[in-house]
Amino acid sequence: MTLALPTLPSGRVLDVVRAPNHVLSVSCSLVDPADPSVVQLCADLVATMRVSPGCVGLAAPQVGVAAQAFCVEVSAHPKARTRHGLIVLVNAEIVDASRNEKGREGCLSVPDLTGDVKRATKITVAGQLPLLGERALITTDAFEARALQHEIDHCNGVLFLDRVTGAHALHARKVYLDPG
Amino acid sequence: MTSLAITVVGHDRPGIIAQAADVLSRCGMNLEDSSMTLLRGHFAMTLICAGEADAAQVEAALQPLVNGSLDVTVREVPEEPDVPPLGSSYLVTVHGADRLGIVARLAGVIADAGGNITDLTTRLSGTLYVLLAEVDLPRSTDVEALQGRLAEVSGELGVDTTMRLLENDQL
Numbered sequence: 001m002t003l004a005l006p007t008l009p010s011g012r013v014l015d016v017v018r019a020p021n022h023v024l025s026v027s028c029s030l031v032d033p034a035d036p037s038v039v040q041l042c043a044d045l046v047a048t049m050r051v052s053p054g055c056v057g058l059a060a061p062q063v064g065v066a067a068q069a070f071c072v073e074v075s076a077h078p079k080a081r082t083r084h085g086l087i088v089l090v091n092a093e094i095v096d097a098s099r100n101e102k103g104r105e106g107c108l109s110v111p112d113l114t115g116d117v118k119r120a121t122k123i124t125v126a127g128q129l130p131l132l133g134e135r136a137l138i139t140t141d142a143f144e145a146r147a148l149q150h151e152i153d154h155c156n157g158v159l160f161l162d163r164v165t166g167a168h169a170l171h172a173r174k175v176y177l178d179p180g
Numbered sequence: 181m182t183s184l185a186i187t188v189v190g191h192d193r194p195g196i197i198a199q200a201a202d203v204l205s206r207c208g209m210n211l212e213d214s215s216m217t218l219l220r221g222h223f224a225m226t227l228i229c230a231g232e233a234d235a236a237q238v239e240a241a242l243q244p245l246v247n248g249s250l251d252v253t254v255r256e257v258p259e260e261p262d263v264p265p266l267g268s269s270y271l272v273t274v275h276g277a278d279r280l281g282i283v284a285r286l287a288g289v290i291a292d293a294g295g296n297i298t299d300l301t302t303r304l305s306g307t308l309y310v311l312l313a314e315v316d317l318p319r320s321t322d323v324e325a326l327q328g329r330l331a332e333v334s335g336e337l338g339v340d341t342t343m344r345l346l347e348n349d350q351l
Contacts, residue, residue: 019308020277025340112305161275162342167299167312172218 002085003138006131009040011047014063019110019159021064027157028066033090033133038069042088042130045071055108057147059154062109068092069130070151072144079143089136092127092152094120096139103146105160106173115160116169119146183230184209184238185257190250192223200225203241207233220304223250228257267318269298269346272330276339278309285333286311286341293326294318309339314346 017023031038041060049058049071056077059070072087074080097120106114124139125148140148150160164170188200197216204211214227233241239254246252274286283302290297290313299314317323327343334341 018306019275020339110305110308113303113308113310159275161310162273162340164271164273164312166271166346167301167314170301170303170310170312172303 003087003129003136005086005088006129008043008046008088008130011040011043011045013051014044014048016048016052016058016062016108017064019161021109023061023064023066024109024154024159025157026061026066028061028068028155030091031067031069033128033130038067038090039130041065041067042069042071042090045069046073046086046088049073052108056143057151058108059151061154061157068155070155072147072151074144074147077143081142082140082144084138084140084144087138087148088130089125089127089138090130092125092148092155094123094149094152095126095137096124097149098122102165104171105146105150107150107160109154110159110161112173113161114171114173115164116166116171117160117163118165119149119163121145123148125152181230181232182234183212183228183257183259184233184235184254186225186227186229186238186242187253188223188225188242188245188250190223192218192221193249196223196245196250197225199245200242203245204229204231204238207231207238207241209233209238267316267321270295270315270317270323270343271346272311272313272315272341272343274309274311274313274334274339274341276309276334276337277307278304279337282309282337282339283311285337286330287313289326289329289333290315293321293329295321295326315343 045058049055056074057072060067069090075083099121100118101121102118104114104116122141123145209229209231212228216225235254235256242252295315295317297313301312303310330341
């Protein structure tokens, strides 16, 4: 099942900001989905996500904008079960969450570290689509659920660093070389 | 029976743990609690072992491990009672731009509140400094006041700090 997204304008590839940039720690403002600058921001997030290797989601604070907007696309990821294709939402919140599971996750804005984070494996997210502002309700699971929670956290100024499960749950990111 | 505290620090290479454990085993020393990690690429291991050998014997036996690139220390330690803490455990997470004194000031706030840090990891990643500390707080601790003081000092340091109850899922 894919999301009926409106056609977005052409996106620009923006620089991704890294922690400890303050914009990653602020709770972001709600946005007007029809505001042309918000629509352009959504398009820019998608363009930036798509050129970033291994990136399955990007939130506005990660490009330096304290706004409640993000995109997620896990379609090609092997850990994904339910897949909604490209998801772009503004003003999103989690309305239902269950079945917590620990997983190790990283972030483009914290490039050299990963952490063990417990997240719900089944969630329902409510948000608005950019441009016309239709309300969207997404129920999903597994990796897509983890990615959505990670991006919604960004919109609330929360990094995975704030959610690690213990003092030994932070790790240096491993670079896996292609054995071929 | 003696308990020995051993530290091994230095240039990392494959096989250090295997070699150290083999030496201890041949000395009749039982490897009990241990912790090993890489700290900015340096091998760093601390362990407690128990057996009949004394510190000098074990230190001599570990000399081949040193190999010009590792520092090894061995010393006898008394038995410590293994008492579970009375109170609750919290995880304090801190991240922000690196600067001098983050650990000193925040650990000072925790100590002033009677908190005992039982596990600590810090990482410097570029300009990002991350601190994770597990803290036991006595039952009498005013947790809200401690959180307020941590927030105040974190504001002065320009870092983000959270303190949350450590989940303990009893299955």
